[in-house]
Amino acid sequence: LESLVVPMRNGLCSQKHKPVDYKHLYELAAVEKMASAKIQLKIKKTEQVSKINKERMLLKQHWQVWWQEHKRLSENRQKAEAEIKTFLDEKRHKHKFFLDMRDLEHKLSKERDTYQTNTVVPIWQLKENLKFRLSEMQCYLSEESCLKSKFNPVEMLQQIKFVKKQQKEILEFLILESLALERELEDYKTKALAHSFEEKNGLFLEVPSALLSLECPYPNLKTLVINEYRKLARGYWSKLQEVDQQLKVLYRNIEWKEEDQWVFQTVINQYPRDLQRRRTLYLDVLQRYLPHKSRHDLVVHEKAWDRYHFIRNQRRVLILNWAQARKAFLLKAVTTVAEASAAHETEVALANTRQKQQEICADLKAKV
Template sequence: MENVDKRDRPFTPIQKNSSSGDISAKILLREMYNLVFRMKNEMRSIKYKPVDYQQLHALTEAKKLAAASTELKIRKAAQTSKISKEQMLVRQHRQVWWQEHQRLAEVRCKMESEIKSFLNEENIGDECLSELIQFEQELSEQWCLYVKNVINPVQQLRADLKYRQHDITQCSRSPTELNSVKVLEEVDFVKKQLRDIFERLSLEQQKLENYLSGWNTSVLGHYSEERSNLLSVLPMELETLACPYPDLKSSIFNEFYNFTEKYQKKLQDFDLQLEDIYRNFLLSEEDHWIYQAVLGQYPGDLCGRRTLCLDMLQRYFPHKSRHALVEHEKYCDQYHFAREQRRILISNWNKNRRDFIQKAVLTLAEACAAHETESALAKDRKQQQELCADLKAKVRCFAEGIPVFAWVFI
C-alpha cells in the first residue's frame, strides 16, 4: 500500500464549515473509495491465485450426490410413513366394520325372531299379515330360482376355468388344444347375460327406492303436518267445558290462539331454515344417503372418528375433494342442529300446551265453583229476604192488634 503512487489515490477534498451530516457522508464516501482502491491493488498484486474449477466441480458433484441421496431417503421415509398410515387406517376400518357387522347381525336375528314369533301367533285374523307371509314365500322362491339360474352357473363356470387353468400350467398343454375360443365365447355370453340381469335388477331397485322414498317422505310430511295441526287445533277439553262467564271463556280461547300462533311462527322459521340448508348440500340425494350410512357405521365415542369417516368418504367419493366433503359435513351439522331445535320446539309446544290446558280447565272449574257458590249465596240471600219480609209482616200485624190465630192466614 505504501509503495503505490499517491497520484493513483482518489482526491477527497475536505470542506470547512460543513455540517456534521455532510462530514459523515464524506467520510463514508472516502472509505468507499479507499476500499475500491485496495480491491484494485489486490487484483494487481501477487496474492491473487487462480481458481481450481475441477476441484470445485468435484465438490459440487459430491454435494449433489449427497443431496440426492438425502432426498431419496426422505422420499422413502415419506412413502413408508404413508403406507404405514394407510395400513393403520385400514386396520381401524376393519375393526369398526367387524363390530358393526356383529351388531347388525344380532339386531337382524332379534328382529327376524320377533317377526316370526309374531307371525306364527294363532288367531291373528289380519289379512295384512297373511299377505306378508305369502310375500315372504314368493321372495324365497324367487331367490332360490335366482341362485339356481344365475349364481350356480357362474360358480360352475368359475370352477371350470380354474380347472382348465390348472390343467394348462401343470400338463403344459397348449391353449389351442382346450378350445380357448369356445371358452372365451362362453365367458362373454355369461357376462352379457349377467349384465342384462344386473341392469334389470338395478332398474327394479331404482323403482322400489323411488316408491319407498316418496312414500316415506309423504308419510313423514303428513305426520309432521298432522301433528302441528293437532297442536294448533282448539282442544276438546276447553271447547266442551261449560263456563258461566262468557268473557272468561273467550279470553282463554284468545290466549290459546295467541300462544299457538307464536309457536307456529317459530316452526315456520325452522322449516324455512331447513329448506335453505338442504339446498346448500353438495351431494345428491343418493350420495347423501351413502354419506349418512357411512357415518352411522362409526360410533360417536370412537377415537379418531372424524378422521376415519373422512377417509372412508374419500374412498366412496373419489370425485369429491376433501374440502367439498368438509363443507357438506358442515351443512349436515347445521341441518341436524336445526332439526333438533325444531324437535325441541315441538316438544316444548306440546308440554306448554298440556300445561295451558290444565290451567285453563282448572280456571274454568274454579269459575264454575265460584258461580255455584254465588248462586247458592244469592239463593240463601233471597230466602233470608223472604223470611225477613214474612217476619216484618207478622210484626206489623201484631202491632195492629190482629189475633195470633189469624197469622196463619196472612
Template sequence: MSGRDLRLFITNHRSEDLEKLAFRMKDGLGSTRYKPVDYHQLRVFTEAKKLLSANIEIKIQKTVQAAKMTKEQTYIKQHRQVWCLEQKRLMKAEQRADLELLQFLEHGTNSQFLSEMMEYELNLEEDRKSFKAGTVDPIVQLKNDLQHRLSEVHHNALQNRSDCDLILEQVEFVKEQQNDIIEKLKCEIQAAEESISVTGTEELLSSLEVIPRDLEQIPKQVLLLHCPYPDLKASLLNEFQTFGNKYKFRLQNINERLKALDSCCGWSELDHFIFHTTIDQYPHDLKNRRTMYMDMLQRLLPHKSKQELNDHERSWDWYRFTVEQQKSLVQGWIRDKKDLHLKAVATLDEACMAYEEEIALKNDRRRQQEICAELKDKLEHWRAQQEEMARLEAGIADRKQAEEEEKQKKENLKSIQKRSLEKEKIKQYYTEKQMMRNEMEKRDQQRLEELKKSMAEQAKKDRERVQFRQCLHQQRVKEKEVQALQLQQEEEERQSRLNILRNQVAVVAEFDPVRMMSDTEASKARLGIGADEEFVLQRPLFNLHTYSENQIVSDPRVRIEQALREAGLHNTFYAKEVLSNICPPRPPRRDMESTVFQT
C-alpha cells in the same frame, strides 16, 4: 453436509484481500495464504458428497413411504374395527326384524294378508325355478359340455377346425343372450328400486308432518268447561290463540327454511345415502371420528373433492339442525300446551269454586274480587314466563344461526382471497370487452346516421304524400258539394212531381149514389173484370245505385254458395270453412278496414 463441514466450507471474503492479492500477483510475489487448487481432489470430494446426499434422499423417501404405509394400515385397522361393530349391530337388527316377523306370523292377526303373502312367495319361487331352468341350467350344461370337449381335445387332437369355430360361435351367442338377460334384470332392479324409493319418499313426507292436527285447536275440555266469568274464559281462549299463533309463526319460519334446503343437499340420492350411512357407522365417542369418516368418504366417493365433502357436511349439519329445531319446537309446543291446558283447567276449576263460594257467601264479595285478581295475576305471570322462555329460545337459535353465518363469512373471505389471483385476467377481459364496445358503438353511430338519413328522406316523401292527399281531399270535398247541389235539385224536382200527383189525386168527386152502390175497382180486379186493360208504368220516385246482375253473378262466392245450396251442403261446417277462405274478386281498400276490434 453437517454443521462442521458447513463452517469449514464457508470462508470470509473481503475486497481488500482481493486487491492485495491482485497487486502481489502483478508484482510476481507468491502468497503464503492461498495454495494451488487440486481440482481432481475437489471433484472426488464433490462426487462423494453428491452420492451421500442421494443416499440420504433415498432413505428419506423410504421413510416417508413407510410412514404413509403405516398410516394407511392404521386407518384400515381402525376402519375394520368400526366395520366389525357395524356388522354386529346389523346382525342384531336383522335378528330382531326376523323375530318380529316370526311373532307377527305366529299371531296371524290378518289371515288374508298372510295368505296373500304366502301365495306371492310361492309365485316368486316358481318364477325363480323357471328363470333358473331357462337361463342358469343351459349355461351349466354348456359349461359341462365344453369341459367334456376340452378333455377330449387333450386326449385326442382336434381334427376339424370348423367344429371349434362353431363351438366358439355358440359360446359368443350364449354370452350375448346372457348380457341381454343381465341388462333386463338391471332395468327391473332399477324400476323396483325407484318404486321403493318413491314409497319411502311418501312415507318420509308423511313422517315430516310432525304437527298434530289438534295442536292448533283449543282443547274441547277447555271449551266445554263452564266458567262463571266470561272475561276470564275469553282471556284464556285468547291466550290459547296467541300461544298457538306464536308457535305457528316460528314453525312456519322453520318450515320455509326447510323448503329452501334440499334433503340431499344438492347431491344425488346414492351419493348422499353413502355419505350419511358412512358417517353414522362411526360412533360419536370414537377418537379422531371426523378424520376416520372423511378418509372413508374419500375412498367411497373418489369423484368428490375434500372441499365438496366439507361443504356437504356443513349443509347436512345445517339441515339436521333445522329438523331437530323443528322437532324440539313441536315438542315444546306440545309440552307448553299441555301445561297451559292443565293450568287453564285448574284456573277454571278455581273460578267455579270461587263462584260457588260467592253464591254461598254473598257478603264475601271482596274475597271473590281478590281471588279473581289473584287468578289474573297468576295468568299474567305465567304468560310473562312463557314469553321470557320463548325469547330465550329465540335468542339461542339466533346465536347458533349467527355462528353459522360467521363460519360462512370466513369461508367467503377465503374464496375472496382465491379470487384475488384472477383479477389480472378479469382486467384483461374488461379491456377486450371495452374495445369491443367501442367498435360496436362506432357501428351503431354509423347505423344511426344512416337511419337518420333514411328517416329524413322518408319524412320528405311523407310530406309530399300528405300534400297530395290534401289535394285529393279538397277535390273530393268539391265533388261532394256538387253532388249535394245535384241531390238538392233532384229533391226539388221530386217535390214538384209529388205536388202534381197530389193535385191529380185530390178529392173532386161529387155525390153519386149509383157509383157508391156499384162495384169497386179492387173487387173488379179480384173477379177479373177489366184485367185486359193496359198497365201504365209510372216513373220511379228514387234513383237506385246498386250492383248489376252481371257483377253479382261474376262473384265466385255467390256461385260457390249457389252450388253448395243446390247440393244441400250450405249449412255444413265444410261450407263455412270453404266460404270463409274465398277472397272477394276485388280486395277492399285499406283505409276502409275497421280497427274497432283490434287491440
C-alpha cells in the same frame, strides 16, 4: 489467506503453484452425489413405509368401525324380522290381510333364493373353477400335452363372457325395477308429506277436545281459555314454519346428487360421535367413496350438513317444547275451570243461604 494469495503474487507458472487434479475432484463429487442419492433413496423409502403404515392403520380403524356397523345392522335386522314374524303369527288367524302378508313373505323368500341361485351361485362356481384351472396350469406347466387335455382356455373365456353378459342383463333389469320403485316411493312420499302437513296443522291449530268438552259455568271464561290456546298454538306454529323454511333453503342450496348425498349421510352416521379421530376417519372414507369430490368440497358440504343437522335438532326441540307447553296449558285450563266451578258453586250456595235468610226474616216480620 496467505496461502491463497502467494500463487497469484508469484504468477501461475511459479513453482509454488500446484496444478488442480480435476479427475480427483470429479471422483470426490461423484462419491458425494452417490452418498446424497442413497440418503434421498432412504428418505423416500422411509416416507413410503410411513405412508403404507398410515394407510394400514386407517384401514384397520375403518375395519373396526365397519365391523361394529355390520354387527349392529345384523342385530337390528334379526330383531325386526323376529318382531314381524311374531306379529304375523299372532294376527294371521284373525285377519285375512296377515295371511296374504305371510304368503307374500314366502313368495319373496323363494324369489330371493331363485335370484341367488341364478346370479350369485354361478359367479362363485366360476371363481372356484378358475382357481382350480389356474392350479392345474401351475402343476402341468411343463407338460403341454397334459395341459391341453385338461384345460381349454377358449371354452373358459366363453364361459366368462356368458356369465358377464348374464350379469349385465340382470343388472339392467334390476336398475329398471329400482327406478320404478323409486318413482312409486316418491309418489307415496309426496302424499305422505301432504298428509303430514295436514296432521301438523291440525295438531297445532285444532282445539283439543279436552278444552271443548270442559263444563264451565262462565261462558266468557271458556271462550277466553280457547282463545289463549289458539294464540299459543299460532306462536309455535309460526316458529315451526320458520324452521321448516330454513331447512328447505339449506337443502335446496346443497348442489349434490342424491346418490352422493346418501353416501355422505350414510358414512357420517356409521362413525359414532365419541370415536377418536372421527372426522379424520370419515373424511378419509368419503374421499375414497367420492373421488370426484375434492377435500374442499367435502369440508364445505360438511359445514352445510352440520348447519342443517343443527336446525333439525332445533326443530325437534321446538316440537318437544310445544308438546310440553300444550300439556301444561291443558292442565292449567282444567285447574282454572275447576276452580271457577268451585267458586260458582260457592256463590250459588251463598245466594241460596242469603235467600233463605231473607225469607226467614220476612216471615218473622209478618208474625210480629
